[in-house]
Amino acid sequence: MSGNRDGVFRGRDGERELLSGVLDAGTGVVLVDGAAGTGKTRLLAEVATIAARRGFAVATAQDELDQPFLLARLAEREPDGPSLVVLDDLHLAEPGTLAALRALLPASSHEKVVWLLARRTGEGADRLFAAALARGAVRIELRPFTDDVVADLVADLAGGVPDHDLRALASTAQGNPAELIGLLEALKEDGQLAVTAGRASLRADCPPRRTEALLRGRVSALSGKARHLLQVASVLGPRFEPGDVAEMLASSTAILLPALDEVIGAGVVTSLEDRLAFRHELVWRLVADTVPPPVRRALHREAGEMLLGRGDSAVVAAQHLLHGAQRGDVRSIDGLVAASKAVLWNAPDAAAELAVRALELTDQASASLVHRTVIAVRALIAAGKLTAAQALAQDALSRQVSPEHAAKLRHCVATTTLLGAQHAASTEISEALLEEPDLPAELAPWVEITRMMALLGHDRSRAEELAEAVVRTHTGSPDDVLATALAVLAAIARDRGEPGAALELAREAAQSATSHDLCAYPQLLLATVLAGLREFAEADGVVRRARSGPSSVVTKELMVSAVQARILLQAGRIEEASAEARDAVTVADDTGHTALVAPPSAVLAMVAIHTGDLPAAIEHVEQYRGRVGVDGIVFSRAYYQWADVLVSYVAHGLDKAMGLLTDEYPELVSSGLFAEEPRAAGWFVRRALEAGNEGLAKAVVDRVEQLAEENPGFRAVAAAALHARGLFDGDASLLELASQQHRDLWARANAAEDLGVLLSAAADRTDSVKALENALGLYREIGASRDSARVLGRLRKLGRRRRAAPVRPASGWSSLDDTERAIANLVAKGQTNRQISTQLFMSPHTVNFHLRKIFRKLEISSRVELVMRSRDDQ
Structure with a gap:
């Protein structure tokens, strides 16, 4: 590869090596063929320079007019040393000049003379080149550069490795170096080239005026038939079938073949496996713009x-x-x-x-x-x-x-009101439609489905009564009405705390669904029941099948995202859960799916609690509490209520949370919450004992033990019962067993922490430290920075430092430990030291101590800088 950075000799290594060998021999004839712009003249000039350095006398003509005089001088005198004769553009030479040259060439075979003759391929000097080849001349054909060489040349000219788009545009030069250099110069002049991290790409914010003019010139140079063909092809798109162009031109592909060859040969169009394509979108648009609107x-x-x-x-x-x-x-x-x-x-x-x-x-x-x-x-x-x-x-x-069209439109309104959380209005419209004697038969099932779903969010007793009637009277093969009825009954059983019945009904519902028009509700309900019981593998499989199904309607996508977000949260994949839920909330807000704001908002509230972002937790609870009646269709009402109680505890303290539990949600403990969210049982017992409310604590224990007894096959519920009883009785062996048997990282960490707290009262605190460090490791694995900070605080009170953390960098965001990162995140959200101290269970002085360490590691000096750095680095 040449060291010339202008790229002219990229890919010409073989030719230069051959010419060097001829110069070494000191005699011979070399014929150079090449199309315009392939670098013939520059190659000849470089060889002449090399020859002069080696002691050759170099004779060259200035142009075709000077060629006869040069030949005359050569004929008159014998060379007195090694000589190189360079004649370019012989396709332009006069016949007499070519004849004189043919006469001179044979005499040179025994002399120290190298003849270097060049012409433009196919444009003249054919007899001369044929005669020279017959006498043993060497022929060099300068072919277009290969794609790899073009990429190297573009990298030289652009200053960075070209991306796919830039390489596609460069391919319009057909490997011709002069064309390629001209194109890159035009791109530079237009400011179209951008180089980032060593990668060269095209910018879209600068008008490519010179580049367009250059490409337009190439298209204009084509024949009228070729341009006509391109215009019709441009309407078909960047890629097109030649047969379609022929049909639109009332012609045939065979008749169009010369024009097709011309546009392909000009580098405007390229051939793919199954069709033709414009080489670059810019070329396609230029051609398309030539067609009047x-x-x-x-x-x-x-x-x-x-x-x-x-x-x-x-x-x-x-x-x-x-x-x-x-x-x-x-x-x-x-x-x-x-x-x-x-x-x-x-x-x-x-x-x-x-x-x-x-x-x-x-x-x-x-x-x-x-x-x-x-x-x-x-x-x-x-x-x-x-x-x-x-x-x-x-x-x-x-x-x-007409009545038929009116019924269809009214059903559409019932659907939009259902998705907008106007369940009563949707129910009213659906029931009015079902009373009409002329309701189209194909519409009736969908109206019935809409009514059942609206009633599930509006009137549970009527929804259950109607669904039971459908299941009882259904005959024939499964269908979507039956699937909806079974799903409604499954949701009600879930909320009552009948996980066995809920799972059985949900499985049957998912198997009965025959259409993707249901937005995968029966399948997704099955996934929520499975995930509640911590059967994550099966739940993930159900969600994946639902997501990859034939329907991409927005309602289904939102429901899938909400269900997936909670499964990820339950499985301890907190960052993924947060991302999935945030997207769902954004889309639900933007599209008016008011009924689907609550599920992802509840997930985000839980995430915010465990990452120590109290303002966000409050905001998310208020979002679903104030804007939508929690309908219990996707998740149970109990789940939203638990999130509310949990946020109230962190934000306002124990009394507020207990008041909310007894005044607003008196049936929460007796609901199905502990089968849907088993780790909630331990939390409620912990808070009830903290409040001195032994009656409430016992009610929680009794309820979760009842669920475990009635549903012996569900290990997650059994572990929750062990956890609750262990807390209530202060039984370390039960807590240790619960920490081993819990089926998710959250609950396992909670049980280990409870065990550590219980054992901290013992004289020997070794086991307490061990349990707390186990909890700390689990919280870190989840990414629960607030919980990690709480456990670190407990370990400090025991006089123990945490286990050695992995080696961290000395500076930068990644150098912060869990506590420092949690504090930095809260500062970035505008919280004061006192607010942070409450959140992370440490004094304001300790917060300030950590804050100074954060400033030093990030090489900043103020909270404002920390906010900006946090935004940049995260």
Whole structure:
């Protein structure tokens, strides 16, 4: 590889080695062939320089006019030493010059003369080159650079290794060094090149004026037929089938073959395995921009109709019809509608766009207007655009529509009100529809499903009564109405504390579902029951199957995210749980899914408690408490209530939490909470004993032991019963057993900590320290910084330091230990030293001590700098 950084000799190592060998021999004829821009002239110049250094007398013509005079001088005198004769651009030489040169070449074979002759391939001097080859001349053909050499050359010119996009644009030069250098110079002039961490890429924030002009010039140099072909192809997209272009041109691929060869040879188009493609999006857009908008719309319409006419994908056809359809164009609009139906479940956003566009193009007097409105409303619901869907449905209902279409639109409104947590309104609409004698048969099951789900969030006794009737009277094969009824009964059994019945019903519900229209609710309910019982592997499998199912509607995606977030939290994967829940809350807020704000908000409240972010915990509880009635559809009401009590304890103290438990949630202890969240049992016993409320503590123990006795197959509930009894009786052996048998890291850590606290009263505190250090290790594994800080505080009181932590860097964010990181996070959230001391169970003086260490490690001097550093580093 040449050391020249301008890249001209990249990839010419073989040619230069051959020429060097000829110079070593001191005699011979070398013929150089190459297209324009392949570096012939520069190669000849470099060889001439090398020859001069070796003592050769170098003779070269300035241009084709000087060539005859040079040949005349060579014919008149004998060279007195090694000589190099360089003649370039012989394709431009006069016939007489070429004849004189042919006469001179044979005489040179025994002389110390090297002849270096170059021409542009295929443009002249054919007889001369043929004669020279016949007499033993060596031929060098300068071929286009390979892709690897092009990448190296671009790296030289751009100053960094090119990414895929830049390499694709560079490929338009077809490996021609001059073309490539010109392209890179244009990109530099346009400010299009960006180099980051040694990687060169194209910027999108600078107009590529010079680059476009250069590429436009290449396209303009093509023949009229080739440009015409490219314009039609550009309408089909960056990639296209040659047969489609031929059909739109009312021609054949065979007839278009010369033009196809031309555009491929020019580097504008490349051949992929299954189709042709513009070499770069910039080239495609440049060609597309040459098509006037009215013509482009007409071509899109023709392309869409062509695809529909031969039965191709309605989705592909719709992409063209979106650009080309016009008001009243029935065939094109029907194509948009067909495409919307085709992608409704796997691409709901696209379905909504297609359906709404079809509706916009429909004449108000068209008989298809209401039918297309129904399709648009359903697509908008699938895409999560609930407000737009409800507004469009109600607007249509305000006009005179047929009973069948009115029923469909009213059911859509019932669905949007259900998802908006207006359960009573959804119930009312659904029941009114079911009373109508002419309700379409295909719609009736979905109205029944909507009613049962609305009642589950509005009137549990009626929901149970209705679901039991469906199960009792159902005949025939399983269907979605039966699946919904079983899921409703499973949710009610879960909330009552009947985990065995809940699991059995949920399994049957998941197996009975036949359609993805249910948004995977039966499957996801099964996953929540399994995860509550700490059967994480099976729960994960259910969620994965639900997530990978055929439906991508927003409601399903939200429910999957909420359920997945809580499973991750229960399994101790706190950061993943937080990320999943945050995304779900954002989407639920943005799309108006008020009913689905509560589940991920409760997860985030739990995360915030365990990471010591009290303000965030309070905010999340208020979010689901103030904006939505907790409906118990996805998670039980008890789960939200426990989160509320837990946050109240941390924020306001024991009295507030106990008051909330007795005044607002008196049935929480007798609910199914301890089967859904087994570790809650130990927490309640701990708090009740702390408050001196032995009656409450005993009620918790009795309840969880009852659950364990009634459901002997569930190890998580049995471990919770051991934990609760061990705390209540002060029995270290039971707590140790619970810490071994708990099926999740959270509960195991809680039991180990409780054991450590109990043993701390003994004279020998060795076992206490061991248990607390075990708890500390588990909390660290989870990432529960607040819990870790609490255990560290307990260890300090025992006069023991924690076990040696892994070696940390001396400075930077990663140098902070668990306590320092927890304090830094709370400072970044605006909390004072006193607030932090309450959160992390240490004095304000200790907080200040750690804060000074944090400042030193991060090389900062103020809380403001810490806030900024925290944002940057995290």
